[in-house]
Amino acid sequence: MKKQELYNAWKQNKNQIDIGDDFADETMGRIFDYEQNKFSNLFNTQRLIEYISVHPFVKLSLVTAGGVAGISRVIFTIIMILNKGVING
Amino acid sequence: MTEDINIINDVLSGDIDAFKLLIQRYQKPVLSMTKNITNDYHTAQDIAQDTFFAAYKKLHTFDQNRSSFSTWLFTIAKNKSINALRKKKPIPADNLPENIDSANPADNLSQKEFFNKLDTALQRLPVKLKTAFVLAEFQNLTHSEIAKIEGAKTNTIKTRVFRAKEKLRLALNKLDGELI
Secondary structure: OOHHHHHHHHHHHHHOOOOOOOHHHHHHHHHHHHHHHOOOOOOOHHHHHHHHHHOHHHHHHHHHHHHHHHHHHHHHHHHHHHHHHHHHO | OOOHHHHHHHHHOOOHHHHHHHHHHHHHHHHHHHHHHHOOHHHHHHHHHHHHHHHHHOHHHOOOOOOOHHHHHHHHHHHHHHHHHHHOOOOOHHHOOOOOOOOOHHHHHHHHHHHHHHHHHHHHOOHHHHHHHHHHHHOOOOHHHHHHHHOOOHHHHHHHHHHHHHHHHHHHHOOOOOOO
């Protein structure tokens, strides 16, 4: 056999693949399980992260809330320091 | 045959069972691709299942104006395969299952050796060259389709496939005199 024929045979060989009869059913089973448990266990950490990651508005809201909380804390600290300065001074 | 987009719309409308049609339609190319990238059948099967599961969960984000469903699916499969490759140590090419059909045992031996050398050379390719080569040569995707999957320019993909072939050719040249 020539190299080119062998190369073609190799390519053909690499494309031959056995798929179990139950591959599609197993995957569908996983999907049905997911659908059943979708909302029942939202406060499971992994599901919560998954939920947040596929909903951009939830992600944006959480980031915004975190940012607002952080800035508020900084402002609050500054006010406290200034007030202390006024009282002591 | 029902168009992919019609099936997708059915699934998104609540007909979950319709997704099985998409699995049956693409299970072979997805599994073949993941196997050729990871070089391990069982890992490839897990990745293929994860790919369909992830595709189902993110189906609402699929945009037919940006790519075909198969390109979108291959992108998920390729990313998962590369992640798996990063986690796993490479498997020796000797462990590859063979499927050689030859009447002549001497021929068979040469062919086996040839296949093993190519398999080893393929697995030694840098990941980007390997995925481009697998998608072009085994999945028969066009360079522009691969470019979409890889998020690269078409010319970059052409270069990657060319370089992958060059490396394989180099590996084969080392076999000169040993074959047949």
